[in-house]
Amino acid sequence: xxxxxxxxxxxxxxxxxxIIRDLAVFEEIFPIELAHSADEARELIKEIKQEGHKxxxxxxxxxxxxxxxxxxxxxxQKDPFTEKTRxxxxxxxxxxxxTIEAVNNAKLNRYIAKPWNPRExxxxxxxxxxxxxxxxxxxxxxxxSLLDQEKIQEAIRTKGYV
Amino acid sequence: xxxxxxxxxxQRPNVIGASARPMYDKSxxxxxxxxxxxxxxxxxxxxxxxxxxxxxxxxxEINDKLYIILEGYVAQVxxxxxxxxxxxxxGPGDFIGLLSFQTGExxxxxxxxxxxxxGLCFDHHSFEVFMNEYPQISKILQGLIFSNxxxxxxxxxxxxxxxxxxxxxxxxxxxxxKQTIKELERTRNALISxxxxxxxxxxxxxxxxxxxxxxxxxxxxxxYLSENLPAMAENASALPxxxxxxFFFETGFKREFADTTVQRQRMKELNASYPELSxxxxxxxxxxxxxxxxxxxxxxxxxKNQPLLQLLIDAYQSGVFLNSIKLSTARxxxxxxxxxxxxxxxxxxxxxxxxxQGIMETLQxxxxxxxxxxxxxxxxxxCPVNCFVGELNQVWTNIIxxxxxxxxxKGKLVVSCKPDKESSRxxxxxxxxxxxxxxxxxQKIFDSSFTTKTAGGDFGLGIGLAITKNVIEKHHGTIEVKxxxxxxxxFIITLPLAS
Numbered sequence: 001x002x003x004x005x006x007x008x009x010x011x012x013x014x015x016x017x018x019i020i021r022d023l024a025v026f027e028e029i030f031p032i033e034l035a036h037s038a039d040e041a042r043e044l045i046k047e048i049k050q051e052g053h054k055x056x057x058x059x060x061x062x063x064x065x066x067x068x069x070x071x072x073x074x075x076x077q078k079d080p081f082t083e084k085t086r087x088x089x090x091x092x093x094x095x096x097x098x099t100i101e102a103v104n105n106a107k108l109n110r111y112i113a114k115p116w117n118p119r120e121x122x123x124x125x126x127x128x129x130x131x132x133x134x135x136x137x138x139x140x141x142x143x144x145s146l147l148d149q150e151k152i153q154e155a156i157r158t159k160g161y162v
Numbered sequence: 163x164x165x166x167x168x169x170x171x172x173q174r175p176n177v178i179g180a181s182a183r184p185m186y187d188k189s190x191x192x193x194x195x196x197x198x199x200x201x202x203x204x205x206x207x208x209x210x211x212x213x214x215x216x217x218x219x220x221x222x223e224i225n226d227k228l229y230i231i232l233e234g235y236v237a238q239v240x241x242x243x244x245x246x247x248x249x250x251x252x253g254p255g256d257f258i259g260l261l262s263f264q265t266g267e268x269x270x271x272x273x274x275x276x277x278x279x280x281g282l283c284f285d286h287h288s289f290e291v292f293m294n295e296y297p298q299i300s301k302i303l304q305g306l307i308f309s310n311x312x313x314x315x316x317x318x319x320x321x322x323x324x325x326x327x328x329x330x331x332x333x334x335x336x337x338x339x340k341q342t343i344k345e346l347e348r349t350r351n352a353l354i355s356x357x358x359x360x361x362x363x364x365x366x367x368x369x370x371x372x373x374x375x376x377x378x379x380x381x382x383x384x385x386y387l388s389e390n391l392p393a394m395a396e397n398a399s400a401l402p403x404x405x406x407x408x409f410f411f412e413t414g415f416k417r418e419f420a421d422t423t424v425q426r427q428r429m430k431e432l433n434a435s436y437p438e439l440s441x442x443x444x445x446x447x448x449x450x451x452x453x454x455x456x457x458x459x460x461x462x463x464x465x466k467n468q469p470l471l472q473l474l475i476d477a478y479q480s481g482v483f484l485n486s487i488k489l490s491t492a493r494x495x496x497x498x499x500x501x502x503x504x505x506x507x508x509x510x511x512x513x514x515x516x517x518x519q520g521i522m523e524t525l526q527x528x529x530x531x532x533x534x535x536x537x538x539x540x541x542x543x544x545c546p547v548n549c550f551v552g553e554l555n556q557v558w559t560n561i562i563x564x565x566x567x568x569x570x571x572k573g574k575l576v577v578s579c580k581p582d583k584e585s586s587r588x589x590x591x592x593x594x595x596x597x598x599x600x601x602x603x604x605q606k607i608f609d610s611s612f613t614t615k616t617a618g619g620d621f622g623l624g625i626g627l628a629i630t631k632n633v634i635e636k637h638h639g640t641i642e643v644k645x646x647x648x649x650x651x652x653f654i655i656t657l658p659l660a661s
Contacts, residue, residue: 017383019443021479022382031447036422047426064533065533092378115374118385
């Protein structure tokens with residue numbers, strides 16, 4: 001069975017450390033992978049694709065050396081493999097223009113400002129992953145323990161299969 | 163004013179006595195005398211002619227002649243320090259030398275024939291004789307003299323009034339100018355502070371990012387440490403060797419971040435060997451050197467030892483987080499310190515400071531703009547200058563941010579700073595790899611309101627470089643822009659080296 005990955009792209013090691021720690025609860029089902037730059041993220045995405053897995057969620061910093069977070073997200077939006085991936089910007093600073101571009105061209109789903117509140121971060125990730133699995137997965141029951149139980153049960157009822 | 167100016171219609175009203183009443187009508191008087199001349203030996207002997215430009219009376223000299231003009235015009239000139247001011251023009255029927263002739267005082271104003279002049283020239287004796295011989299004409303003459311004096315008096319009064327009026331006008335004008343200058347100053351200050359606010363906005367945005375990252379790491383690390391530590395304290399006693407906790411804690415504290423691809427590979431290998439372990443445990447283990455990991459292996463595999471394995475991993479993680487707290491705090495502290503020193507508003511007096519420090523602080527503060535820019539610095543020797551640190555930092559910021567804009571935030575920035583002992587100056591060069599500054603605007607870029615950024619752009623008003631030049635000049639420095647030998651623009655600044 002293929003796994004649904006969460007990828008975190010962030011150039012600051014210390015920030016990456018705490019993000020993973022905050023999201024540890026999801027690793028029971030959703031393995032987390034890291035990248036320090038857009039380039040590393042591209043490699044990572046390629047690898048995950050080759051191994052036959054999927055990417056359910058991308059958490060991305062904006063200001064990084066090399067390509068910016070939003071550039072990466074726009075790229076992901078254009079690639080059929082990552083088009084459906086939920087995209088969340090986690091940033092300390094992105095100008096209005098950048099944000100508008102992200103919403104319009106990268107179909108950005110959420111924006112989280114640094115420093116974040118861990119409960120909010122977990123909540124956002126939970127909601128986004130719930131959206132992802134409802135849209136993309138057939139077998140939903142296994143997610144009820146970790147994700148939004150109500151929405152998943154609702155989806156199971158509407159879809160008419162377990 | 164030219165003394166030789168030919169009398170014109172406009173100048174006529176200046177003719178003294180022009181307003182004399184009819185009974186002392188000058189033209190009647192002149193024609194009466196002219197009629198009389200052919201019949202009188204006395205008048206014939208008194209008649210004299212003067213060429214244009216000839217001086218009849220000279221200022222400050224003693225005079226014993228009284229002239230009555232019959233034809234032509236005489237200019238009355240008052241000598242200033244280096245030039246003469248014509249203060250009146252006299253025509254037929256007017257008197258020249260009246261005051262000095264009567265009072266014996268030195269001549270007050272020079273009289274010079276403005277055209278060819280013919281007139282009667284009396285001395286005291288001939289004047290006496292004339293009065294006796296022509297009582298009728300003398301009567302008119304006296305009337306004219308009186309009217310002449312009255313005219314002069316009126317003129318003096320009018321002049322006083324005019325001076326008072328002029329002074330009032332001048333005062334008004336002066337107040338108006340004062341007001342205008344004040345308004346200009348206000349506008350200028352408003353523009354400068356607008357520009358400063360734009361720079362500040364740029365800096366704040368950058369700082370938000372620079373500070374939010376370590377702040378996030380700091381906040382989250384503290385939270386995890388407070389969760390981990392009590393549990394570790396409780397479980398540590400179960401370990402055969404409590405030194406292990408310390409060992410893993412210290413290893414975590416010293417951890418260096420590995421390449422994520424290598425890390426991922428290692429994690430996969432570990433996952434294959436220990437499929438029962440959680441991913442977060444595997445991730446932490448993947449970070450460890452083989453020698454460190456070795457010490458964990460004896461705890462893997464038995465469910466009894468599971469809490470102890472978790473304890474050691476937590477100890478390692480705690481070290482990581484504590485180090486993160488240390489790094490983040492240091493970074494925030496450094497940023498705040500730089501900011502403080504960067505924005506230092508010196509007192510009234512300049513202070514001796516190393517230019518290199520200001521440049522380094524500036525590079526630090528606008529670091530978020532430099533993420534994709536390769537920054538090279540060549541600054542080996544100390545460069546002390548007598549300066550207002552905050553103002554010079556504004557200069558470095560303006561030039562470097564301009565360079566970033568020109569390079570579209572991608573490229574190379576080379577900053578050099580070295581003392582030149584020979585000329586006693588510090589030479590600072592800032593080179594970018596942007597498109598450079600076209601020759602025809604090289605001169606203009608330091609003018610206020612010159613900008614290549616389109617209206618409504620996101621930064622500044624285009625007076626940044628004007629302020630820059632201002633500040634440099636205030637520091638007795640020079641600034642110029644040249645083409646970089648390879649590519650881009652090269653700003654060269656020199657400042658006097660402090661002894």
